[in-house]
Amino acid sequence: MKTHLYLLLLAAGISAAPQMSSMAELLTLLQQMCESMANDVQNLRIETPDNIDDVNCVSTIFEGTEQLKTxxxxxxxxxxxxKFERLKQSLTPSLAKEGKCDTERMNATRFMEKLMTFVRKASKKTRL
Known part of the structure; x- marks a missing residue:
């Protein structure tokens, strides 16, 4: 019985590993983007959620990312x-239930900082 439980836990760990490494890679890329692009996108203003923890603001984050992408x-x-598009696809089912999101137009650097917080929190949820 212990062996069976051990094998189940091992299988669960292996299946979760690619997603966690993908999130780590996403964070690394975002950090590089923030560092190298801070001056280039300073004049770009993006609708940014006041509270990144608000579940009603997920689509606002994705819309801001689309604006940044262009x-x-x-x-x-x-x-x-x-890679971020894959994260969006995994969160899409919860987007239909969104309510009002309080936002403010901020410069792109500030948006990217909040985006980094969002990705970190999403990666913690995938580990649970």
Missing amino acids: HPAMKKFSVFFQ
Whole structure:
């Protein structure tokens, strides 16, 4: 019985590992993007949730990411946007239940900081 339980836990750990490494890679790419693009996107204003923990603001985060993606300086970070799209697909079922989200137009650097917080929190939820 203990062996069976051990094998189940091992299988669960193996299946969760790719998603966690993908989230870590997503965070790394986002950090690089923040560091290298801070000056290039300073004038870009993006609708940013006041409270990143508000479940009603998930679609606002994805809309802001789409706006960021269309900026010419962001073309070299296409890998980040492709990986982020996968995260969006995994969260899509919860988007239909959204309510009102309080937002403010902030510069792109501030939006990316909040986006990083959002990805960190999403990666913690995938580990549970």
